[in-house]
Amino acid sequence: MAGEIMGKIWPSEQASYVKVASFHAGRLVFETSVGAAAQSLKMQAMNIQNAINRELGSMVVRGIDVRNV
Numbered sequence: 035m036a037g038e039i040m041g042k043i044w045p046s047e048q049a050s051y052v053k054v055a056s057f058h059a060g061r062l063v064f065e066t067s068v069g070a071a072a073q074s075l076k077m078q079a080m081n082i083q084n085a086i087n088r089e090l091g092s093m094v095v096r097g098i099d100v101r102n103v
Contacts, residue, residue: 036054036057036062036086036095037053039082039085039086039089040052040082042085043082043085048071051066051067051068051071052064052065052066052071052075053065053066055101057095060094060095060096061095061096061097061098062083062086062095062097062098062099063098063099063100063101064098064099064100064101065100065101065102065103066101066102066103067102067103069102072100072101072102075098075100079100082098083095083096083097083098
């Protein structure tokens with residue numbers, strides 16, 4: 035689900051560098067090997083969180099972590 039929403043709010047080229055690593059206790063973890071994508075994710079984390087929660091209809095995602103692997 036989060037991956038699909040990322041495809042809607044990010045250009046597909048940028049979204050292709052990011053994968054959903056895990057979701058536990060309200061924390062969504064994204065992984066990327068591209069530094070610029072990690073930086074952009076960190077800057078847009080709240081917008082992404084809000085978009086996912088709107089799509090789901092409740093506040094499921096309470097935080098986003100980004101790992102540069």
